[in-house]
Amino acid sequence: xxxxxxxLALLLAIAAPLLAATPDMPRFQxxxxxxxxxxxxxxxxxxLVDGERIWAxxxxxxALYEGGKWKxxxxxxxxxxxxxxxxxxxxxxxxxxxxxxxxxxxVSAGRIDTYNQLNSGLSNDVxxxxxxxxxxxxxxxxxxxxxxxxxxxxxxxxxxRNTPMYEIWTYGISxxxxxxxxxxxxxxxxxxxxxxxxxxxxxxxxxETEIVLFKDQGLIHxxxxxxxxxxxxxxxxxxxxxxxxxxxxxxxxxxxxxxxxSNFTNQVKAxxxxxxxxxxxxxxxxxxxxxxxxxxxxxxxxxxxxYVRDADGQxxxxxxxxAPAHNYVLAVDFQGNDIWVATAKGLSHGxxxx
Amino acid sequence: MRLGSTTILRSGLVALxxxxxxxxxxxxxxxxxxxDAAEARYLSPGAMxxxxxxxxxxxVAERGDQLLILDAKAQTVSARIAVGxxxxxxAISPDGTRLYxxxxxxxxxxxxxxxxxxxxxxxxxxxxxxxxxxxxxxxTLYVANRLSDDVSLIDVASGQEIKRLMAGRGASxxxxxxxxxxxxxxxxxxxxxxxxxxPQSEITVIDTDRQIVVDRIPLHNVGGVFQMALSPxxxxxxxxxxxxxxxxxxxxxxxxxxxxNSLALFGPAVSGVVQVPLDELDRYFAxxxxxxxxxxxxxxxxxxGGSGSVTAISLPKLLSFVRSAPKxxxxxxxxxxxxxxxxxxxxxNPRNLLLSPxxxTLYVxxxxxxxxxxxxxxxxxxxxxxxxxxxxDYNALRQGERIFYATKYSFQxxxxxxxxxxxxxxxxxxWDLEPDGFGKDIVDDRSIEDLSGTEPFKWNGGNPNMxxxxxxxxxxxxxxxxxxxxxxxxxxxxxxxxxxxxPNRYRLPAGEMTASQERGKTIFNRAAYKDGRPIPxxxxxxxxxxxxxxxxNQLFDVGTGKATDRSPKIDVPHLPxxxxxxxxxxxxxxxSMEEIWTVFNPKDTHGVSNDLTKDELNDLxxxxxxx
Numbered sequence: 001x002x003x004x005x006x007x008l009a010l011l012l013a014i015a016a017p018l019l020a021a022t023p024d025m026p027r028f029q030x031x032x033x034x035x036x037x038x039x040x041x042x043x044x045x046x047x048l049v050d051g052e053r054i055w056a057x058x059x060x061x062x063a064l065y066e067g068g069k070w071k072x073x074x075x076x077x078x079x080x081x082x083x084x085x086x087x088x089x090x091x092x093x094x095x096x097x098x099x100x101x102x103x104x105x106x107v108s109a110g111r112i113d114t115y116n117q118l119n120s121g122l123s124n125d126v127x128x129x130x131x132x133x134x135x136x137x138x139x140x141x142x143x144x145x146x147x148x149x150x151x152x153x154x155x156x157x158x159x160x161r162n163t164p165m166y167e168i169w170t171y172g173i174s175x176x177x178x179x180x181x182x183x184x185x186x187x188x189x190x191x192x193x194x195x196x197x198x199x200x201x202x203x204x205x206x207x208e209t210e211i212v213l214f215k216d217q218g219l220i221h222x223x224x225x226x227x228x229x230x231x232x233x234x235x236x237x238x239x240x241x242x243x244x245x246x247x248x249x250x251x252x253x254x255x256x257x258x259x260x261x262s263n264f265t266n267q268v269k270a271x272x273x274x275x276x277x278x279x280x281x282x283x284x285x286x287x288x289x290x291x292x293x294x295x296x297x298x299x300x301x302x303x304x305x306x307y308v309r310d311a312d313g314q315x316x317x318x319x320x321x322x323a324p325a326h327n328y329v330l331a332v333d334f335q336g337n338d339i340w341v342a343t344a345k346g347l348s349h350g351x352x353x354x
Numbered sequence: 355m356r357l358g359s360t361t362i363l364r365s366g367l368v369a370l371x372x373x374x375x376x377x378x379x380x381x382x383x384x385x386x387x388x389x390d391a392a393e394a395r396y397l398s399p400g401a402m403x404x405x406x407x408x409x410x411x412x413x414v415a416e417r418g419d420q421l422l423i424l425d426a427k428a429q430t431v432s433a434r435i436a437v438g439x440x441x442x443x444x445a446i447s448p449d450g451t452r453l454y455x456x457x458x459x460x461x462x463x464x465x466x467x468x469x470x471x472x473x474x475x476x477x478x479x480x481x482x483x484x485x486x487x488x489x490x491x492x493x494t495l496y497v498a499n500r501l502s503d504d505v506s507l508i509d510v511a512s513g514q515e516i517k518r519l520m521a522g523r524g525a526s527x528x529x530x531x532x533x534x535x536x537x538x539x540x541x542x543x544x545x546x547x548x549x550x551x552x553p554q555s556e557i558t559v560i561d562t563d564r565q566i567v568v569d570r571i572p573l574h575n576v577g578g579v580f581q582m583a584l585s586p587x588x589x590x591x592x593x594x595x596x597x598x599x600x601x602x603x604x605x606x607x608x609x610x611x612x613x614x615n616s617l618a619l620f621g622p623a624v625s626g627v628v629q630v631p632l633d634e635l636d637r638y639f640a641x642x643x644x645x646x647x648x649x650x651x652x653x654x655x656x657x658x659g660g661s662g663s664v665t666a667i668s669l670p671k672l673l674s675f676v677r678s679a680p681k682x683x684x685x686x687x688x689x690x691x692x693x694x695x696x697x698x699x700x701x702x703n704p705r706n707l708l709l710s711p712x713x714x715t716l717y718v719x720x721x722x723x724x725x726x727x728x729x730x731x732x733x734x735x736x737x738x739x740x741x742x743x744x745x746x747d748y749n750a751l752r753q754g755e756r757i758f759y760a761t762k763y764s765f766q767x768x769x770x771x772x773x774x775x776x777x778x779x780x781x782x783x784x785w786d787l788e789p790d791g792f793g794k795d796i797v798d799d800r801s802i803e804d805l806s807g808t809e810p811f812k813w814n815g816g817n818p819n820m821x822x823x824x825x826x827x828x829x830x831x832x833x834x835x836x837x838x839x840x841x842x843x844x845x846x847x848x849x850x851x852x853x854x855x856x857p858n859r860y861r862l863p864a865g866e867m868t869a870s871q872e873r874g875k876t877i878f879n880r881a882a883y884k885d886g887r888p889i890p891x892x893x894x895x896x897x898x899x900x901x902x903x904x905x906x907n908q909l910f911d912v913g914t915g916k917a918t919d920r921s922p923k924i925d926v927p928h929l930p931x932x933x934x935x936x937x938x939x940x941x942x943x944x945x946s947m948e949e950i951w952t953v954f955n956p957k958d959t960h961g962v963s964n965d966l967t968k969d970e971l972n973d974l975x976x977x978x979x980x981x
Contacts, residue, residue, distance in 0.1 A: 072707060092516075092517045093517060093518075093519050093520065093566055093567065094564070094566035094567065094568075095520065095567070106519055106520070108414040108567055109558075109559070109566075109567040109568055109569050110569070110570055111569045111570045117952070118948065118949060118953055119945055119946045119948055119949050119952070119969065120946060120948055121948065121968070121971075121972040121975065123968050123969075126969075135518075143968070150518075151480070151502065151504075151518065152859075152860070154870075154976060156870070156972075156974050157969045157972060159969070161967075161969060162969075197511075199889075217962070310899070353412075
C-alpha cells in the first residue's frame with residue numbers, strides 16, 4: 001500500500017507540469033521596417049499581402065515591398081491623398097483599391113486612377129475602409145457607405161436615408177459570399193444581405209448605454225472600428241472590447257475577462273470561425289478559440305515581450321528576442337504562416353518560427 | 355438526227371436554266387439565306403483572317419452585318435453568314451472549327467461553326483466589343499470593349515465571362531504575342547486628363563497565364579491608337595496611332611501641325627517606346643489603322659485609311675534609324691524617308707491588313723469600296739482586287755461617308771473629318787480652332803451622333819446649319835482648301851446628319867427605369883427648389899435640355915465661360931448618349947459628369963444643383979446616362 005502511494009505521487013509529480021503545459025501558440029521572429037529602411041512614413045495605417053508583394057498604407061504614401069525593396073507611390077503618381085487608410089485587393093484582376101484621406105484610388109499595373117467626391121459619386125473623400133465584392137467596390141467613408149459598380153460605373157450610396165445607419169461615420173468593411181458587414185463608428189454594425197439587398201443593424205441591445213450591460217448580451221459597444229466575417233461568423237472590434245457573433249449568440253471579449261491586452265481595438269481579423277487577431281493599443285493579440293498570445297514591446301521596459309494566457313487565466317511569459325515595432329497596432333495581414341503588422345511606429349514582419 | 359438551230363438554242367437554254375437552278379440551289383443551301391437582302395447593303399469590310407489550312411478567308415462586313423467566306427484560291431465570296439449588328443472583330447479557334455465575331459452594337463460575340471457555317475452560340479461581352487483574340491490553347495477569349503473601357507475574358511468551354519480587366523479609354527484592338535503569353539490592347543480615345551492637356555494613351559498588357567494586367571505602356575502625346583503587329587521573336591510591337599497637335603491653334607496644316615500620323619514602336623528591340631512619323635514634309639498619310647509585319651521581320655505594312663494607301667516600310671532600316679536618330683523624332687516629317695520604301699495606292703478607306711500564310715501576298719480591305727486589294731509583297735503593287743459584292747451604287751449617304759473618311763480634300767492630304775471624329779464619334783480632345791482667333795474659344799470635340807434637329811452648330815452656335823459647319827468653315831479654316839463640290843458637300847451633310855445614335859447601355863431592356871434613374875428624372879424635371887421656392891424657368895434642366903434631343907437649340911450663359919471665350923453664351927448641347935462623351939462642358943473642363951455640378955456650378959447658374967445631396971446628384975447622373 002505504501003509502495004503504491006509512492007508510485008502515484010511520482011506519477012503526479014511527472015504529469016502535473018505536462019497537464020499545465022503552456023499552450024502551443026505561434027511564435028515569430030520579428031523584422032521591422034521604418035523610414036530608416038525604406039518606408040515613406042513610420043505611421044502605418046494598413047497592410048495588405050499580395051503573394052510575395054506587401055502593400056503598406058502610411059501617413060505619407062502607399063508603399064510596395066517587392067524583391068527586397070520599397071517603392072513609394074504618392075500624390076504625384078496620382079494617389080488621391082498621401083494618408084492611406086485602407087487597402088483591398090481584387091484577386092480576380094490583381095488590382096489594388098486604396099482608401100485615403102482624400103478619396104479612393106485604383107492601382108492597376110502602375111496606373112493610378114482616383115475617385116473623389118467631386119469627380120465621382122463617392123460619398124466622401126475620407127475612405128476608412130474598402131473591400132471588393134465581385135464587380136462591386138464597397139467603401140466605408142466619413143459620410144456613409146458607397147458602392148461602385150465597376151462594370152457600369154454606377155455609384156450607390158448607403159446612409160441614414162436608405163439604411164438603418166443612424167450614424168454615417170463608417171469605419172470598416174468585411175465582405176463574405178452572402179453578406180457585407182460595416183463597422184459604423186458610434187452606430188454598431190450594419191449587415192447587407194447580398195441576395196435580398198436588405199440592410200439590418202446590430203446595436204447595443206438596450207438602446208441607451210452604447211455598451212452591453214450584461215456579458216454576451218449583444219454587440220459589446222456602439223463605437224465599432226472593424227469587422228471580420230468568415231465562415232458565417234462575425235467578429236467585431238470596438239474601442240471597448242470585442243465581439244464574436246455566430247448568427248445566434250454573441251460572445252464578448254474584454255481585457256478583464258479574456259486575454260485581450262486592451263479593450264481599445266483598432267482591428268480584428270479572423271482566420272476562421274474560432275481564431276482571430278486583434279490589433280490593440282497595447283499590443284497584438286492572437287486568440288485560438290481557447291488561449292491568447294500577446295506580442296509587443298513591453299509597456300514598461302520596451303523590451304520584446306510575448307506571453308500566453310490559457311483558458312484558466314494562467315499567464316506564461318515566453319522568452320523572445322524580438323517584437324512588433326510598436327504596441328500601438330493598427331492592422332495585420334497574413335502571408336502563409338507569417339504575419340505583417342502595421343503599427344504607429346513602423347511595419348513589422350512576423351516570421352513564423354514555431 | 356440533225357438538230358436544228360432552234361432545237362440547239364432550246365437545249366442550250368434548258369441547260370443554262372438547269373445550271374442556274376443548280377447555282378441557285380447551292381446559294382439557297384449556303385447560309386446566304388440568313389443574310390437578308392445581302393446584295394442591297396453596303397458591306398464595309400474590316401477584320402480578316404485565314405483558316406488554318408489557308409483555303410478560306412473570313413472577312414467581317416461591319417455595315418453588312420455579315421461574315422463573308424471567301425475561297426482563298428479563287429478569291430471569290432462563297433458564302434455569307436448573318437451575324438449581329440455592326441460586327442468588327444474576328445478570331446478563329448486554334449483548331450479552326452470556330453469563328454468568333456464581335457457584334458459591337460449588340461454587346462455580343464457570335465460563335466460560328468466553320469463546318470456548318472452556322473452561328474451556334476452567342477456570348478455576352480462588355481459595351482461595344484471590338485477586337486477579339488483567342489489564346490493558343492483555345493480556352494479563353496479576350497474581347498476589347500470600346501465603351502466600357504475594359505477587356506472581357508470569356509471561358510470558351512462554358513461561354514461565360516470570367517472577368518473584366520480595366521483597360522484604357524476606348525479599348526478596341528487586341529494582339530496576342532507570338533508565344534501566346536501576352537495580350538496587348540490599344541485604345542481609340544485618350545485618357546481624360548483635363549482640359550487643354552496633351553493626350554495620353556497606353557498599351558495595356560495582359561498576362562494570359564495569370565489573367566491580369568501586368569503592364570501599361572505609356573504613350574505620350576497620343577490620341578487614337580489602332581491596330582498592332584507583334585514580331586515573331588517577341589522583341590517588337592508596332593501600333594498605328596495619331597499624335598494630335600491640340601495645344602497649338604489649328605491653323606498650320608502645312609507644317610503637319612494638326613495631326614502626326616505615326617507608329618509607336620515598343621518592346622526590347624527599341625528599349626521602351628519610340629514614336630515614328632509616317633508623313634512626309636509635303637504629303638500626309640492620314641489615319642494609320644492596321645499594321646502587318648512579315649514573318650522574316652523584313653517589312654512592315656501600314657494601312658492609312660484617309661489617304662487610300664498602304665505604306666511599306668523596311669523594318670531593318672526603321673530600327674537602324676531609330677537606334678541612331680535623336681531621341682524625339684515623333685514630329686520630324688523628314689524621318690520617314692529613312693525607312694518608308696513605297697506608298698501603295700489602294701481603294702477607298704483601306705483598313706485591315708492580312709498577310710497570306712506564305713507571306714507572298716498582302717490583303718487590304720477597302721472599307722468604302724467593299725473590296726479587298728491583293729498586293730504582291732515582292733513588288734509592293736496591287737495585283738488584283740476582290741469584289742465582295744454588296745450594293746454597287748453610291749447613294750448620297752455612302753458618298754458622304756467616303757468624303758468623311760477621305761483626306762484628299764485637305765491641304766496635302768493632312769487629315770479628314772474622321773481624324774477628330776474617330777469612327778464618326780469624337781476624339782475626347784480640346785482644340786483651339788482658328789476661325790475664332792488664336793487662343794480664343796477653346797472647345798471640346800463634340801459627339802456627332804444623332805445631330806438632326808439640333809441646329810445651330812458649334813459651341814457658340816455660330817453655324818446655323820451643317821452645310822456651313824462642314825463646308826466653307828471646314829474647308830477654309832481647317833483644310834486650307836476649297837475643294838468640295840456642291841454635290842460633295844450635300845452628300846457629306848447628308849451622311850453626318852444621318853449618323854445614328856449608338857445603343858444606350860444604361861437603359862433597362864424593357865425601357866423601364868431603375869429607382870435611381872426615376873429619382874434622377876424627377877430632379878431633372880423639377881421646377882422648384884427642395885424648400886419649395888420656384889426655380890426660374892431658364893434654370894430648370896428640362897427647359898434648356900428639352901425636346902427629343904434634349905436641347906432647345908438656344909444659347910445660354912450658364913456660368914462656365916472662360917476668359918478666353920469670346921462670349922459666355924454656350925449652345926445647349928444635345929444629350930443622347932451623353933454618358934459616353936466625356937469630358938464635358940464646352941471646353942472639356944469637367945472630366946466627369948459629376949464635376950459639371952460639383953466644380954463648375956458654384957452659383958447654380960447651370961441648373962440648380964447646390965441644394966442636392968450627394969445621393970440626389972448621383973441619381974440625376976444615373977438618369978442622364980439613360981438619355
